[in-house]
Amino acid sequence: MLDVRDLSVTFPGSRTPAVRNVNLSLGTERVVVVGPNGSGKTTLLRAILGLAPITSGTARVFGQDVSTVRGELRVSTNLAEVYRLISLPVRDLLPIFARLKGGDPAALARRVHEFELEGTLDRKIYELSTGQQKLLGVLLALSAGPGLLLLDEPFDNVDFSRRRRLAALLQEQSGAALLSTHELELLRLFDGWHLAFMFEGRLVGPFETANVDRLFLSRGRVPDALAILETSAGVFSVTLDRGDLPVKNATSLTALVEQLA
């Protein structure tokens, strides 16, 4: 469903790549990508969708290059910018996007009701709170029962009770998924998913979310390391059951790296 080879993205005028030589292949797997703000997660998702300038490498969805793919309804995302197609209230936008994705407008309306988002219906997307935009984005992305779901920080600014319901809804979905977050504690909501870390544009993994309590980060290159994380602060190894610092206690990946460095 998704095949990413040596993908790099460097924005015009910048010397530092936002995404560096990422390799990723998904059949029906679901992956949570954890990384701090600015690590390149959103840019990676945009590049996979063909919405960011790919400097080198390739990204293919369902066998088609993302720069030329057309009408592939099985790919969906929650990125807010892709829903700014027309200046109309949410009430009018929902059925338009449901039909554009080959989905059922009535089913989408029911989900909006389940997530208590009726208050958004008479407003335009830019008038909504960040949390409401995120929730609506996910519901729109799910409206067609996608084969490949690309979700950028779907829990950002979403209240606790709806986080749980949203996580349960995502667990019910079939097909491949790539979900980015900067919150390590969210990993416990995604039992059975694969896990990857993103740091300074590099993607390392895969690991298992079920093993997150057993993952450690160690300074330098360690024998039997599951993966090597190269950063501007030095080289670190991701190891299982032993190491310098446990991942589970970290508030963020940045804090962990800074502690070790």
Next chain:
Amino acid sequence: MNLAPAYSKALLRNETLWFWGGVFMLFWIVIGAFVESQGLSLAGTALRQYAASWYAVVVLLSLSMLAVAIANSLTYGSAALAYAFRYTRLTPNGYLGSVLVASAIMGFFLGFLILGGTVAVFGARFHASLVPSNIAGLVGVALVAGVFFMALAAILMLVVINYVGLRSTSLVGFVPLMLAYAFGLGQVFLPLPAWLLYGSPYNDITSLLYQGFCGAAAPVSGAGPATLAWPILVAALLAWSVALSAGATFLLRRIRARQVEEGRQV
């Protein structure tokens, strides 16, 4: 998928467009009727021709403003369109067709508003009944002109989005409007030759609107025949509209996702 109803709804509900494309344009009609006519002795045919000139130029300005406003929306929707063409049922042809239909509908209503304003304001000023000679023709020209302006503005904006960068949008966006002032007022005040009046789509529009309003062929004050032939004007305007629409479709297929913030100057 046909988004024309949705885009038409968004345009027809847009109060800002109604003000700048409609109400503000009526201000120029008032200027033409009450200020610029000072010292002129107008009645009968001369009055109809004078009112027709103002009507034609003001419709030109209104439609170009409408086109600029709609084309500017492309900068806000570049990522949405790049995504929609890849991962939804929306096609570049479907999108452009929907927007062209919506802008033609809006152009029809704005043209009708300005027509009513011209008849009412000039009629009140000169105590005359100014019923247009060919209302169906005026409607037809307004519809095609709406398509032409939308395609022109879309091409300019898509060149900026795809190849130049959004910092130029706020400047390039004014090009259709500036050309409307140049060609529209140029035809009124300068001796433009017939070949230019036929070849310029702006002057095709004003000349056809002039003829539709007053019933007489638009005069040529520069080199060439004394008046312009409407079949040639129609053919030229249609050719421009088709060519620009094809160009806009070509560029739309290659639309590049841009972040709106890129357009900030400071």
